[in-house]
Amino acid sequence: EAGVAQSPRYKIIEKRQSVAFWCNPISGHATLYWYQQILGQGPKLLIQFQNNGVVDDSQLPKDRFSAERLKGVDSTLKIQPAKLEDSAVYLCASSRIAGGPANEQFFGPGTRLTVL
């Protein structure tokens, strides 16, 4: 079974520019998550989708971050405009269902964003 795919793997932009990340979850996984992992910290959930609906976006900085999951499969995360503190690895994860006991999340390799 193919894992979670993400692109690009690396991105360098200047502050105030825009950037978009793409994620393709494991086939058949209904739930998709975007995490932000700042250097030296654990992943922090930004947004969770169940199919193409948002379940939780309470930690998404909505003034600059947006995400969508069209047709309940692929997802894109956008930052506009980027700030220096957005430098981080952006991880996408998917799981078969939402919630429930021991619902394992499978993570992609991440996109490393550097904002100069």
Add this chain to the structure above:
Amino acid sequence: QQQVKQSPQSLIVQKGGISIINCAYENTAFDYFPWYQQFPGKGPALLIAIRPDVSEKKEGRFTISFNKSAKQFSLHIMDSQPGDSATYFCAATMEDNTDKLIFGTGTRLQVFP
């Protein structure tokens, strides 16, 4: 109260030694404690997990010890190998909704031959 504190930040162990990583939590509603292993350039992968109804869980060379009264849990890697070199994250969540993972800050483990 949502934090999970993890230590040490980094750990160097000789091949064959025991690696020990500790985590502490405050939210008593947490009842599911997974550990993740992350290799450079890869996303975290679930390694082993424990529920608070047991004090220990072992899978191969990896053991989680859980102390409910102290609200602490730890990962022990026996007979550590160079291939175990990675960053390890503890996490905590509620078993009926494991979407809400609260991660520790991570421990970078290096195992030298």
